[in-house]
Every structure is written in structure tokens, then in C-alpha cells.
Amino acid sequence: MRTDIFRAESIQQAVVKVKEALGADAMILSTRKLPSSPRDPYSKQMFEVKAISAEYGVIREELVNIKDLISLAGFGTGMQSMTCSYPESRALFASLVRNGVSEQIVTSLLQSAFFTMENQGIMENERAGFLKKYVLQECIKQMDTSDPFAVIETLGRPHVAAFVGPTGVGKTTTIAKLAAELSLKRKKKVGLISIDNYRIGAFEQLKSYASIMGLLSVPAFTKDDLSNALDKMKDMDIVLIDTAGHSHSDSVRMNEAEQLISGDFKISVHLVLSVTTDSIDMKEAARAFSSLKPDSYVFTKIDEAKRCGKILDQISTQKLPVSMITNGQRVPEDLIIPDVNRLLGIVLGA
Numbered sequence: 001m002r003t004d005i006f007r008a009e010s011i012q013q014a015v016v017k018v019k020e021a022l023g024a025d026a027m028i029l030s031t032r033k034l035p036s037s038p039r040d041p042y043s044k045q046m047f048e049v050k051a052i053s054a055e056y057g058v059i060r061e062e063l064v065n066i067k068d069l070i071s072l073a074g075f076g077t078g079m080q081s082m083t084c085s086y087p088e089s090r091a092l093f094a095s096l097v098r099n100g101v102s103e104q105i106v107t108s109l110l111q112s113a114f115f116t117m118e119n120q121g122i123m124e125n126e127r128a129g130f131l132k133k134y135v136l137q138e139c140i141k142q143m144d145t146s147d148p149f150a151v152i153e154t155l156g157r158p159h160v161a162a163f164v165g166p167t168g169v170g171k172t173t174t175i176a177k178l179a180a181e182l183s184l185k186r187k188k189k190v191g192l193i194s195i196d197n198y199r200i201g202a203f204e205q206l207k208s209y210a211s212i213m214g215l216l217s218v219p220a221f222t223k224d225d226l227s228n229a230l231d232k233m234k235d236m237d238i239v240l241i242d243t244a245g246h247s248h249s250d251s252v253r254m255n256e257a258e259q260l261i262s263g264d265f266k267i268s269v270h271l272v273l274s275v276t277t278d279s280i281d282m283k284e285a286a287r288a289f290s291s292l293k294p295d296s297y298v299f300t301k302i303d304e305a306k307r308c309g310k311i312l313d314q315i316s317t318q319k320l321p322v323s324m325i326t327n328g329q330r331v332p333e334d335l336i337i338p339d340v341n342r343l344l345g346i347v348l349g350a
Contacts (some may be wrong), residue, residue: 006049007034014049023054086114088128092135099349100307102279105316109135139312139347143340146296146321148268149182149238158191158236162261164292165272166285167245170300170326172202174272175240176209178324180332182238183213191233192217195226195260196244206242209331223260230265241267258292270323272298275305279313286318296323302346303327303334312347 004021008014011031018026034046089110096106113134122130148161163171175192183190192210194217196202203219210217216233220226233239243257261267271294273282297320302308315322322343328334336342 003050003052007046009044009046011047014047018049018051022051026051026054086127089131092131096309100309102313105313109138112138140340140344142312142316143343144321145338145340145343146323147337148296148323158233158239160230160239160265160267161270162241162243162267163270163272164243164257164289165245169245169272169274171245171272172205172242174298174300174326175242177326177332177335179215179240180213181335183215188237190215191236191239193229193239194219194242195221196242197221226260254288254291269294270296270298272300274301275299275308275311276301279310282310282314283317286314294320296321298324300326308346308349
């Protein structure tokens, strides 16, 4: 590894010399301003840059390996043993965990990959590529997506969809984005109903979105109200229902919601969860709202979450297709109707 010294009238000029002599991957070790010569007080100011030749690619790879080993240090001996036997799995394990996928899920994926690799007699120099491909394929197998409004076949009645979930996950904003997508882009006749009689201003918020888009919106707080509201909207293609957010441990309000949207209305239910929520709380909320028999997941606020790997944990624990993802506050722009490849990219932080 060669070390060289370069001098110029500015740092920028010295760096240009470094790149010309040692290449773009050269590593700068130090820079300094040279003192003026006492013999020539009017001499030009000079700077010195010390750099090493471009073995940096090798150094960077070693630094990544060290970072991965540090990431693994906090995990159980089982994983450490596995990565000792299959060192090419370290980077993959650390990357998945850093993206928010749980150690349990990652370990399960890798153990399955190791078993398959041994059975198929994969050569050592092919292991790294095989592991990546296998794990990605297994992740895709866990995922399912759906667009509930791609085909509307309701025999002369509107497709009615209710959005349920904990407080603060962004149900109302999500409904506004979806209403804009359906009415403005897909040219569907859309109506909005709010059955949120707990949150102050809930209906007013929905109504303001509706008025901007020129959509009909009505409140409904009892089963009779809901029946009347749906009767008013019988000529619509799609009716979206905004429900009251509440804690998953609030059994009273959970029963109220269940009674209101169950029965003869034939309402599809979509569970809205925020990716900013802790994984354990997300799983508990999904378990509680499962009494409403949701048809799909809607994951919100991925723009506010540092890691989205917990989505894989959730859909592995309670299997439902993902119908929508939101990634910001803008209406209607920040709404994603994902396919499996787009979903995989989001989960893995692409």
C-alpha cells in the first residue's frame, strides 16, 4: 500500500493531484497548511495532503465485515455458531436485522437456506449468491398483495370498505388519499361515511377532504344511521367507512365496532397499522382487531419509520395481503398500491 505526499496552493488542487496519481478510491490520511519559509515571507501559501493508494476497496470490505460482526455480537450463541459455519451469511443476517426484521425470522430463513444448501451440495464459492437469492425468494413467498378495488363486482350495490385500527395510525388521511385515487384517477363514484363518534372533529376532517374532491360524505353513529347512509349511496361504485380509532385492549369499543360493521351490510374490512409502532404492539393490535375479520393490511407512515422490516414479521405472524402503504401526509400523492416486488423493496429498505 503506497503512501504519497502532494502539495498545492489549495486543498482542492492537492486532492485533484491525489486522484490523478492514485485514483478515485485513494484514501486521504491527513491535510495541513505548510508554514511560510522565513527566507521568503512573500511566498505563496501551500497545503500538503498525505494519501494512500487505492487499496480502499479492500479496507472498506474489511470495515463492513467488522461492522457485521459487531451487529451479531448481541445475538444468541445459536446464530454465532451458524455464522461461524457459514461466514458468508454474516452480512445478510446483519443487513436484515438492521432493516428491522426480527432475529427470529432471520434465523429461521437462514437455517432453511443452510439446510437446502447442504442438500443441494452448493459449492463454497457459490454460497453467498445462493443465500441471497434463497432468502429473497422465501421473503417473497411470505408476502401477498391485493388491490381490493381493482375489480368491482357488487351486483348493482356499491363496494363498501371499512378501515379499522388503533388510534393515530392515519385512517382518515388514508381514506382521503384512497378516495382521491379512486375518484380522480380511476373515475369511480365514491362516497364517504364516518362512524367515528369519539374523536372531536373526526367527521369534519373527513367532510373537508370530501368537499375538496366533490364527494358525498355523511356521519353514521348507529346501525340504523349506517343503513340509511348506505341507502343514500346505493348508486355509488365504492363507499369508504372511517371508523373510530381505539386501543386494542378496549374490548367495549371493539365490540361496538364489531356490531356496527357486521351483519347484512357485506363490508370488507382493512386493518390500518402504523410502521412507527413497536413490533410487539403492532402484533397485539392485529390480534385484537382480528375479531373484525380483516381482508387486508394497510401500513402507514413508512416515511417516519427508520426500518420497515417489521412488516415482514407482521405478515408472517398473521397472514393477510397488503393492499396499501402510505409514505407521507400529501393527499393523494403519498399512497402506494404495492405489488410483491415493491413491497419487498420497502421491507428491505430499498
